[in-house]
Amino acid sequence: MHSDPVASRSADPRDSRESKNGGGPQLDAVSLAIIEQLQEDGRRPYAAIGKAVGLSEAAVRQRVQKLLDQGVMQIVAVTDPLTVGFRRQAMVGVNVEGDVEAVADALAEMAECEYVVMTAGSFDLMVEIVCEDDDHLLEVINKRIRAVPGVRSTESFVYLKLKKQTYMWGTR
Numbered sequence: 001m002h003s004d005p006v007a008s009r010s011a012d013p014r015d016s017r018e019s020k021n022g023g024g025p026q027l028d029a030v031s032l033a034i035i036e037q038l039q040e041d042g043r044r045p046y047a048a049i050g051k052a053v054g055l056s057e058a059a060v061r062q063r064v065q066k067l068l069d070q071g072v073m074q075i076v077a078v079t080d081p082l083t084v085g086f087r088r089q090a091m092v093g094v095n096v097e098g099d100v101e102a103v104a105d106a107l108a109e110m111a112e113c114e115y116v117v118m119t120a121g122s123f124d125l126m127v128e129i130v131c132e133d134d135d136h137l138l139e140v141i142n143k144r145i146r147a148v149p150g151v152r153s154t155e156s157f158v159y160l161k162l163k164k165q166t167y168m169w170g171t172r
Contacts, residue, residue, distance in 0.1 A: 025070045030055065031067060039168050078165075088131045088132065088159075089158075092126070092156050092157070093155040095124055095153045096124040096125065103148055107127055112130060112136075115127065137158075
């Protein structure tokens with residue numbers, strides 16, 4: 001039996017949630033249900049989403065555009081890097097001296113850095129890098145990342161095999 005994504009949420013329009021990072025856009029039950037529909041299939045027609053969440057196609061289109069404009073979500077094609085010419089991926093732990101945000105901003109500007117997150121723990125930053133091959137990876141780490149002012153050290157974790165990659169965590 002398939003459950004209705006909106007039915008499990010309060011129907012009260014005042015039941016909205018502020019993002020957990022404080023001060024972000026408030027999302028009501030219908031917006032959350034739209035997000036879940038698009039996480040299942042980013043190409044799902046607005047008419048089908050509307051039927052699932054109880055809105056018209058036009059209303060869904062407006063809500064989706066608002067969610068995109070607010071930066072709540074992105075709709076993108078997720079590719080397998082191996083099939084599009086990127087044979088080497090790695091997660092790089094970065095230790096920083098000084099301003100972590102400045103280093104994170106500099107790394108985020110590099111095309112090969114697909115994911116940059118400030119962390120608590122052994123590393124100040126975790127950076128996912130997607131490269132064409134080992135030579136490209138070496139160049140990015142050795143000549144570019146380590147050259148960023150404030151980078152004290154790096155530790156690389158080269159991916160051998162990707163076992164799971166999903167964006168289906170739903171909403172809370």
